[in-house]
Amino acid sequence: MCALLFASAITASAQVNEVSGFQNPESVVAYGDKLFVSNMGAQLDPTAKDGDGYITMLWRKDGKMGEEKFISGLNSPKGMIAGMGKLVVTDVDKIVVFNIKTRKKIWEFDLSKQGITYANDLVKVCGGALVSSTDKNALYKVCMNGKVKLVKVKVELPGANGLTRKCSKLYVANFGRNNVANGSFGKVNRCSKKYTEYQSGGAYDGIVKIGKRLIVSDWVSTTENAGRIVIYNVCKKKATTLNIGRTINGPADLFADCKTKTLWIPAMREGKILAVPYDMLKQ
Numbered sequence: 343m344c345a346l347l348f349a350s351a352i353t354a355s356a357q358v359n360e361v362s363g364f365q366n367p368e369s370v371v372a373y374g375d376k377l378f379v380s381n382m383g384a385q386l387d388p389t390a391k392d393g394d395g396y397i398t399m400l401w402r403k404d405g406k407m408g409e410e411k412f413i414s415g416l417n418s419p420k421g422m423i424a425g426m427g428k429l430v431v432t433d434v435d436k437i438v439v440f441n442i443k444t445r446k447k448i449w450e451f452d453l454s455k456q457g458i459t460y461a462n463d464l465v466k467v468c469g470g471a472l473v474s475s476t477d478k479n480a481l482y483k484v485c486m487n488g489k490v491k492l493v494k495v496k497v498e499l500p501g502a503n504g505l506t507r508k509c510s511k512l513y514v515a516n517f518g519r520n521n522v523a524n525g526s527f528g529k530v531n532r533c534s535k536k537y538t539e540y541q542s543g544g545a546y547d548g549i550v551k552i553g554k555r556l557i558v559s560d561w562v563s564t565t566e567n568a569g570r571i572v573i574y575n576v577c578k579k580k581a582t583t584l585n586i587g588r589t590i591n592g593p594a595d596l597f598a599d600c601k602t603k604t605l606w607i608p609a610m611r612e613g614k615i616l617a618v619p620y621d622m623l624k625q
Contacts, residue, residue, distance in 0.1 A: 358586045359617040361405050364398065367608040367615055369463075369548075369595035373424035373442060377402050377599075378412070379608070379615060380419040380431060386592075386610065388476070389434055389459050391417045397431065402602065405617055413445050421463035421505075421595055423471065432461040432473060437484055451484050456492075458482070463505040463548075463595060465512070474502040476517060481505075481530070496535045501525055504549035504558070504595055515546035515558050527558050527574075540574055541581055548596035550605070552623065557584075557605060559593035569593040571607065573623060586618060 366382040376399050383394035395416035399408035413429070421432045428448070429440045435458055439449035453461055453473070460477035470485040472493060479500050481493040501517030503525075512532060518525030526542035527549055545561035556574040569592055571584035592610035599606060603620040 357619050357622055359405065361400065361615040361617070362613065363407075363410075364608075364613045364615065365394075365396075366610050367398075367594070367613065368420045368610060369422050370597035370606040370608060370615060371422040371424050371429075372402055372597065372599050372601070373429070375402050376400070376408060376442075377405070377606070378422060378424065378429060380416075380422055382418040382420070382610075388418050388420065388462075391434055393417060395419045395433065397422075397429070402599070405615075413440055420461070421473070423464045423466055425466070430464060430471065432464055435459050435461060437461065437464070437471070437473065451488060451490070453482070453484075453490060456482065456490055462503050465505045465507045467507070472505060472507075472512070474499075474505050474514065476501050476503055478502075479516075479519075481514070493530075493532070494535050495530055495537050497537045499530075499537065501545075503547050506549050506551055506556075508551045513549055513551060513556060515549040517545050517547060517561075523561075523563050527556070527572075540576070540579070541572070544572070546572075547594050548607075550596045550598040552598050552605075552620065555623070557596060557598065557623065559590075559596055559607065561592060567591045567611065569609075571596075571618075584618070584623065586616070586622065590616065 369380045379398040396411045397413040399412035419431045419433045423430045435454040437451040458475045462474040462476045479498045483491045503517040504515035512530045515527040516525040523545045525546045527546045528539040548559040558572040561569045569590040574581045591612045594608040597606040605618040607616040
């Protein structure tokens, strides 16, 4: 079992904490008194079916280790949602549902019939969930009856990645294509099918909304070890970069924990999770 350290990071602010010891951590989600972290495994290969992916459990209060391999035997797990005693995880070309108490798989949705090989993030919607397909540059709705439907959008979403939903508004972060920082993030109107772009020119991954601000992770360039967190004020249409005193190597799917007022940032290439207090987002 890997030892996890919850200590002050070496940054400009002692408020930022780190948890170490993961294998390409991609996503974080909370349920009850627990935090769950998806680990893609030893290799940074989002489409690998190698069976070494797993879910780590941390304690929500302080980020300390609960169990390194709380759920194992996955391939390259990424986005997660939790509720009603269940943990829902995307895993390459399927969505897997686990009972949190028993840790047993209770349902599985096959996405391969739609040609999906890179299922990424998830958000809850009425009657099911929306999932981003990075390889198909699109969004799909997975219904509770097992049906999978393409979500029509008037433009292609290049490298569709992070998703967040507030009330009736859906926000998406697009990673881009061909290992070039040519992605964007913005809002999808599910009625008009229109995509409103807020910013482009990055390799955007995770996205959450806190108040009037969108918080978006940006790898900046997939060929450089210099990621960042973008804070975008939707009302003022202004973007700034969060200053935590250092870059983040491979910032992935963000989680905003309203209960502990903490923004969790997986640093995939570092094998770490960063914990940033909400107060730092006001800078």
